[in-house]
Amino acid sequence: MGIKILIVEDEFIVANDLSMILEKAGYLVCGIASSVEEARVIIAKHTPQLVLLDIHLEGKLTGIDLAKELLERNIAFVYLSANSNQKILEQAKSTQPYGFLVKPFREKDVLVSLEIAQYLHHQNISLKRDTELALQSVITDIISQEINWQDKFLKISKTIQPHIPFDFVAIGMKNLDSIPYDGVCFLRLSFNEYQAIGTQELMTMTGLQSSDLTKYQVPASEDTRSAIYNLADFEEVCKINPSKKLVAKTFGMSSNLVMFIPIEGRAGFTLSFYSRKNDVYNNRHLTLVNRLQKQMSLTFDGIVKDVKRAPRENLQVNPNKMYAANVKQNGFVGIIGKSHLLLTALDHLSIVAPLETSVLILGESGTGKERFAKSIHELSPRSKKPIVVVNCAALPTHLIESELFGHEKGAFTGAIERRIGKFEQASGGTIFLDEMGELPLESQAKLLRVLQEREIERLGGRETIKIDVRIIAATNCNLEKEVAAGRFRLDLYYRLNVFPIILPPLRDRKGDIPILVAHFLEKYGAMVGKAEVKLSDQALKELEDYAWPGNVRELEHIMERNILLSRENNIDRVILPNTPTDRPLVQQEDGHVKSIDENERDYILTVLKKSGGRISGPGGAAELLDVPATTLNSKMKRLGIVRKHVG
Structure with a gap:
């Protein structure tokens, strides 16, 4: 391989083991440093292409201090870390590493992490080069305009x-x-x-x-x-x-x-x-x-x-x-709001949409991940080709491979004809893998191979089929926690996480509620033949005070329901779910601030008790929460909710 790697690690045994692993795999170890000062000397002399970097080092400076310098010099790095506290991990994460190797680590973990780091660094350089060239070209054109x-x-x-x-x-x-x-x-x-x-x-x-x-x-x-x-x-x-x-x-x-x-x-x-x-x-x-x-x-x-x-x-x-332009004319159909967090997400969308880069959309259920995915597709060179949406949580485990990659006639019992999988259906276009965090590990391994090799095989087939598909993935899970828990592959996470876009929950952009309400009043008022439906100040305040665990999707469903139930064009009060979400989501209990996951778990448990433990069907928890039953099941699985908790 000939790739030069610097090891910055103050434990000699760990550094020596790493050096042997790397040299055996064909890497060139250009030095071992136990402090930031030593590392600087080696970097100046050899200019490594990648650095394995411990956080805790000899001397006053830490690996995080050196990481900032590496970032500025555009040198890729992967952290070596024992268990660190949350504050240190957050500081390390902010330096944008290409991965974490947690001690003690296996040889396979080291080599896979290096492959991922090289891939991501290459993608990052290509992305920066392409975007900067495009930016310079546009500015040059603007300068010449009359x-x-x-x-x-x-x-x-x-x-x-x-x-x-x-x-x-x-x-x-x-x-x-x-x-x-x-x-x-x-x-x-x-x-x-x-x-x-x-x-x-x-x-x-x-x-x-x-x-x-x-x-x-x-x-x-x-x-x-x-x-x-x-x-x-x-x-x-x-x-x-x-x-x-x-x-x-x-x-x-x-x-x-x-x-x-x-x-x-x-x-x-x-x-x-x-x-x-x-x-x-x-x-x-x-x-x-x-x-x-x-x-x-x-x-x-x-x-x-x-x-x-x-x-x-x-x-x-x-x-x-x-100076204004209609948002819809920019391809952001159905994305409404002016909050800083939403504008940041839209800015990121506009950067990545024209490129071929894979995108990972992160956000809670109901924040609009599918709308963002479709906007990315509509603003891309692939817009004339299809975008195929796959809800990974809704795929039966035994049929995942068939759904994604297709099968030949007779491939298994019940395969009475050839089936073209989702990847082939999206040929030349985009595939949107929603609720990606719900895929079982076996399926994750097969998907990783597809991403790496850009080819598939139908079940029961012998032909290798090249695919030309852009991949957009989305999840409401914290994938880093899922990786740590062993439920999501580290290599797949870093392969997908080339360009993340984070969508804010509605509770963090409540200033957008009046804008969203006005949009839904116009939309559903027109559908039922009610012109200029208006909401009272008191009703709007009730909406702004509500916790919105279901985010914009829940707001849309509530507005549609209230417009249908109102006999007049003025809505004085809104009907909100009769749940404990009347109080704030984050609560103090004996000095402990509940996390979002803890509050969401409590909320789902309360609704399950109200529905008698039923998830789907009339009066079931999914109906009360205004979410698909598959989504609720995946949430319960992620939050560790089983039927014995309901009662």
Whole structure:
């Protein structure tokens, strides 16, 4: 293989065992280090392609400190770890490793983890290369368009948004150059809706006079270099930088990424991105910013030239202009909301949709995983081909292979004709494997081989069939916990987890409830012939106070039911399930904060008792919960609920 690997491990016996395993398998071990300082020396000399990294090392610095440097240098790494506390594991996870090897480990575990790490690193590099090339191409095209600078800036900002997330961006407001250009800000209102904010509107919103605002726009040393300000760094820079403090206070921003644009022979410009999240920016964003500097320099050089030949008033922004696009026109049919968490998920969707990368959608039942999968397909080059949806939890165990890969006539008792499996049906298109966490281990192994080899065999057949399918998987399970419990294969998890998209539960985006309610009122009101159905303030408050264990799906079913039951066009009260979910999901009990899984388990048990233990059928728990019986069964299995618990 010839791949150079560095082992950073302070236990000599463990490091030596690893070295022998790797050399036997054909890897080149370029060194063993017991501290971060030693590792830095070896990295500088040999530039390893992959690092096996212990968390606890000799000296003051930990493996997590070194991991941040490896991430910046784009060197793949896998953690070696004994049992660590939750805080350390969360810190380690935030550095984006390509895997964890828990001591003591087997030779097979080590080699499989390395194969997965190499695969993921290759995919990650390809993804970054493809997205950056596409981004640069689009920006170049925008620069050449014959449109005014305000529209040009907005187009560039919207193009950058999925790659550098922001809630507010200031472009050239702190003019480092001497030309008469006041700059413009854009405040993000929803996925594709922005408000342009010029100097006059800033004065109105902040209550500052023109002379006062000018003081806030005086350039500072922080504006002459690209930099990241998160958490404490942002708080500190706000103390010395009046403009950042003004933005933070006026628009509720908590972090900042400065993109300095040098222009040959001139002072330069800045793009200043802000987010309401306090830790959103990282070194990857800074690296991207530096790579985009050349093209952005061309943009601002164009401004300089235009100013020389155009009157000042032609460059002024329209601060009252709203920029919006119908979400449905972007392929996000049925995805509604403006919350920060949802917008982040949509930004990730828009990045990955045009690519061939596998996607893993994570979220609770009812959060819209299938809608996201269909949007990814509709926005991909495969949109003209089919998307085949497979509910893995609903597949009978003995028929999983037949359903996915097909079978020949006579392959087993009852196979009276040839059957084309789901993978063949999705040829040229997309296969969506929903509730992926419910597949049994044997089926996981067969699916892994399909993903690796991109070919299948029908049951009872001898022919190997090449497949051309994009895979999108989804689950409401915590797959990392399932891996730790031995119920989900580690290698399959990392093979699928190339590009995860996390969908927020409705309880974390309650600000979207009024928007969703308005949509469902219009949709189901039209279906039953009721024009302009309205909800009272009290009814809306009841909906906002409810815990929503079934998420958006449950809200939709409740709105449909209440519209059907209402005799008039005004709904004063809503009928909600009579369950203990009237109280908050997370409760204090003797100082213990219940986890989401614990609350969900209690909730399901309560509903099962109410239904007399029945799961399906009229009056069954599945009907009361507004979920398919297969979904409820899989949830019960995952949460360890058996019939003896009901009574």
